[in-house]
Amino acid sequence: MKILLRTNRFYLTLLNKTYSTALKSVTTVQVNGKEYRADDYTNITPKITSYINRNLHLKKDNPLSLVRQRIVNYFYASFTHGGNPVFSVYDNLSPIVSTRQNFDDLLIPEDHPSRAKSDCYYINASVLLRAHMTAHQSELLRSGLDNFLMIGDVYRRDEIDSTHFPVFHQVDAVRLQRKEHLFVNHPDLNIFEPNYDPTNPHTFTNSISDPSKQSCHTLEATKLMEGQLKNHLIGMVKVLFGENIKYRWVDAYFPFTHPSWELEIYYENNWMEVLGCGIMRNEILANAGPTNSIAYAFGLGLERLAMALYKIPDIRLMWSTDDGFLSQFQDRDVNASIEYKPVSIYPHCTNDLSFWLPPTLTIDTFMSNDFYDLVRDIGGDVIEQVKLKDKFIHPKSKKHSLCYSIVYRHLERTLTQAEVNKVHEDIAAATVKAFNVAIR
Template structure:
């Protein structure tokens, strides 16, 4: 018995729990104990402690105390090698390494495919956007030219997500703090652009990609670690893009200058690529902006005010963001630009130029249907889903709240192990993993540096609100203590 207790104290990893929806008074506490890397067995031991009613808080407090003991007995390293050597993603097993940071909570979203579920607001939003594209771009027979690809798995390689899109090796968007890595070679796609190179190489000239994407981000009503993107790419030959100069009888203008395509960006000037002729840039810009502005006014109303803002993306040059005036303020709704010629050449595309755009379906749907909280899209509640049960996606409708459940707000303050190793995104991700979708917001409300010790303290405000029931303060306190215990064990912070 003593040996077992010593084992638990030395190798306890974290405490999480899930609330049983069918048994409101029942909590499941999961204590994961991992053998050290030099242990012979090298296996993971999983304990499920099921507690009921009055005993739940006492047992959770015991686990919390155990977590605190473990935290004090070891130092935290964000880049340590995990003891559980493999992870399964999309039916494939991968060896973990120092880049692995994806967790079970995030992986549970794979396969939900909200954009393909009929009678879902994301499905209706996607359908309306596709209608705009299909009506605008048709071949001589009157058929849509865009191929729609919406069933690609979210597991991609670093090469697909970054290298093929000319993202510099030191670019901040590659950072572990912003992405969900399976290991150093694989991650969950951060954008649907990750499939652009492969689809271009397959011979497609006009395609739309729709899918779920994954990013580590702040926690509020407008951000969620999993959301859905729509990406469009359209290519043109010189004959398709530029009309023949019938007035002078001269040759048709060309789309390429013959200069090498370096893939370099000019974010300060947003200048055209040297490989593109001025005529091609002008024609592509006009076509792209007219198309996307028409999509915005079709969905949000003909009187919607729009403006174009220069932007920077490694895979397009020049680039823009489209902003619309909604409720008295300018809101960015998409990014776009002229595709880097080097990307096309790498994919084997010759003598063609093109444009691309990307948008977040949730952002459009929230404005279209007046949905106030991005978490609502993941609800399985029939009171929510039944509101969007209509055949025609063009039906005008405004979301009606099923019920406005009250918020519960708790603060947590802790001393950081060191400013160099602590990252707020790690804490946000931990809160999501432990608290799940009952966490509505997390914000840093105070930062203090002790004048004598030099230690830094953070205070975070966590707002809890269940989407389908009223939370009691006791229930929230249980979650809050579990977050504190897990942060102590995982991030080596000292709760104040």
Template sequence: MSKVFSCSEVCLSMQVFCIVLLNLIKVESAFRMLLSRLTIQMKIKPRCCSTNARREGPVHLSVNGREFQRDTWSNVSSKILSHLEEMKLIQLIILSSIKLMQSDFAVFRSIENGDKMAVFENEGERTAQKQEAHTLEASKIMEDELKSTLIVLAQDLFGQEVKYRWVDAYFPFTHPSWELEVHHQDKWMELLGCGIMEQRILQNAGAQDRIGWALGLGLERLAMCLYDIPDIRLFWSTDSGFLSQFENRDPHDCIKYKPVSIYPQCINDISFWLPNDGDYTSNDFYDLVREIGGDIVEQISLVDKYFHPKKQHTSHCYRIVYRHMEKTLTQEEVNTIHKQIEKAVALKFNVSIR
């Protein structure tokens, strides 16, 4: 009765990853990147799904927020975590007491004779493989759909050759339940917890004609693995040296965290009129700045553009953040390097310093 589902068949299951976390924590850029990547690989249109479990049709209910726990602050533990939960429900049209005659979702229709399969049973037995309200066949189909969906997810995040395993687990709102672990950096890491939703919860919510699954995903742990972030406390940082590493980046960029200096920043701006011949690009300027400033140039960004209507000239203003990894830079040291950059850019690109 088991069937391996293709990516196209399971992609609609991942509505949870359409949620963009805004104002969840101060470093939401890293999580927006992560969730955008999950959304793109599952080929679904981003939208925030928050819907009633009793409405018609299949339901994807996604919830994100902060999770508070009794723990101590360290590089790997936190009292406050960002968590993402998804519940997927399939509505069944019942034409007899326990027989499924039609489904509005392809999970059962894709199974041979699935339109005649018994999904619920009365006075059934609860076992390690199923709940008392579900038939074993229905429970196994939902298990396969859930697991194949999450395997696709793990493969996209960690590569097609990633090793993974399912570990039996206990959660109060699902049965049977599992933890998905992936082999990452020579050790097994728990990626998420999931399971078949307890039917009594759906019954209490007035959704007794549905069957579903749910999962929970901790975002910090996943982001730390994907981006090589060594300390969970960095997610509370307001340091632009950390935040800028995740801003305006493509979700599939290979981003690896670069250590940020503990010493203070020095910030200088430079503005100039661009040459009239149009032979100028910002990337050329960035390369020149890093060539002169070296490793003490932490960030370069275009902060302002201005077009003078009378002179028909365009001006750019760039912000350069200087910081040393081993000492505190003085403003005098920074000004010396900044003057060298001004002279070099004027000479090389034929710009007029303002």
């Protein structure tokens, strides 16, 4: 899939997110078969859009799909009403969302770093590829749902190494409780404090200054929801990692929940974060429709769980179509204990790229994520890792220099040094053109 930038006379293929002066006449960008207005925020690349609609979480023999199904099975079994699952599952939602969905509906401040162009893939200033599945939370609440799982691919600009990839997969969930369900044995208790009127929620200014609860909620409601949330998530982790898994809760901050926590498990002699969760901010519920409920929410990454469960060493393997990888997960019971065994270990090649920055940039203002995207676009999936190796300011000329170490490795065959050198030369040439640097 290509992104095509349309001018009045011709099409230009976008090679990287940094626009040269030649592209200033660009007015539209086409993503996933739809045309959008382009502007100064547009930084989406052809390499990134090539991952849209791959839906690894729905591919039967992919390890991400096995973990997804285990989580869905847990919630189906744990929450039933009249023999039917209480939770509904949405696993094919479009990854193209508005900034309102991704940020505003979730109370993310305008100056929050997660909104930065260096963090997100923007189609334009008001449309982007979702950075989290939580972006669909409010639309599903507005449709009248109260217990649901959202599963899909999310997109974030990030560093390049064996555990980071610009596309990964998340499971997010929401569970609402009304008074009659939450306090079924204590009808005298209430979700809301006496000074909060659920019929006029926008007349109340909700505060999160109390670390134990939101000002609109009673402590009893918050603690009961906290207990349910933690018990449900501990149960899920035990289903995945075994009854004897060690775990701990860590206080956290998220703009859309309060109070908030992260759940960590003790895995291979280290504490590993597996999810974030909390009591949903009441403003989100009130803006989306429900005014008489309290809710919890959580989100987790499928890649992190799959890599831990199946001992998969490199996140790029999730995208492999090689039979040697996929056959290890083919036709397996979702609860089977599987340990990935490398079919072959191919050697890596490492080349350094050093360059002088133009006078308009410094070692502190140059965005590494811009460079990472360029490297991905040119090198594709043979790029295993990119590290900032050195920063240097010339003592006399005061010119600023950066050196990046690029590790090349193919997952399915041995790369020749000649192949690597050609890709490296192409990356150097594209870097000069994109950032006006001088190769050292």
